[in-house]
Amino acid sequence: MAAKDDGPDAILVALFCLLIRWCVSLEGYSGRRAPPMFGDYEAQRHWMEITFHLPVGDWYRDTPSNNLQYWGLDYPPLTAYVSYVCGAVCQWLEPASVALGTSHGYESETHKALMRFTVLVLDALVFFPATFWLSKHLRSSANKATVAGLVLLQPSLILIDHGHFQYNCVSLGLACGAAAALLEGRDVAASVLFCLSLNFKQMSLYYAPGGPFLITLFR
Secondary structure, eight states: OOGGGHHHHHHHHHHHHHHHHHHHHTSOOTTTTOTTTOHHHHHHHHHHHHHHHSOGGGTTSOBTTBOTTTTOOOSOHHHHHHHHHHHHHHHHHOGGGGOTTTOTTOOOHHHHHHHHHHHHHHIIIIIHHHHHHHHTTOOSSSOHHHHHHHHHTOHHHHHHHHHHTOOHHHHHHHHHHHHHHHHTTOHHHHHHHHHHHHTTOGGGGGGTTHHHHHHHHHO
16 A cells, blocks of 8 residues: 555554553553552652652652652653653642652552553654654555554553553654654664663663664665
8 A cells, every 4th residue: 555545544543552552551450559569550650759859869869758669760860750740740630649758559540540641642642653653664565554553552562551550652662763763864863862762761772783773774
């Protein structure tokens, strides 16, 4: 199918992928109501708590208000700033969910829905467009929207992010955007996007060896 025919398909694929994510988010998650650590929900909530209330210099330091043994922030600064923004939203809508020092183990249906929504929005804003952008560079007659859909429906990513309140979609989306920019010869944009990916989750370093391979294979 010609690339010009992929537009309507892309919209349908994106809506279907969002529906699958929403369905997964309706299920439970590990660590629910299980003290003393309470699982991934608590980890993300706690990072929003400390980044919103503490000065930047204390985000990664063990202090009386930030016990690093209790879900210490262990991802790079871009993750922390995203947690700060999400924490500000939580403070506005449900202050008890990020109350410093007293919200450990906090859980409510409204806050859980809010946490799920932040993952879905960031996924749609970062990973979705980057995936469709990268799929445009496939040298095949395959429907580009279909290929993008196969990537977006990767089961493990959906289960981890939308089942367990993770944001891998952001770092992976930034890395995909870097790859797409690299294939277009936009090296500066590719460098910026990949640095952002690294500054969100350090695991993006795993993708670094693929850069020279992309240049050799596609340029």
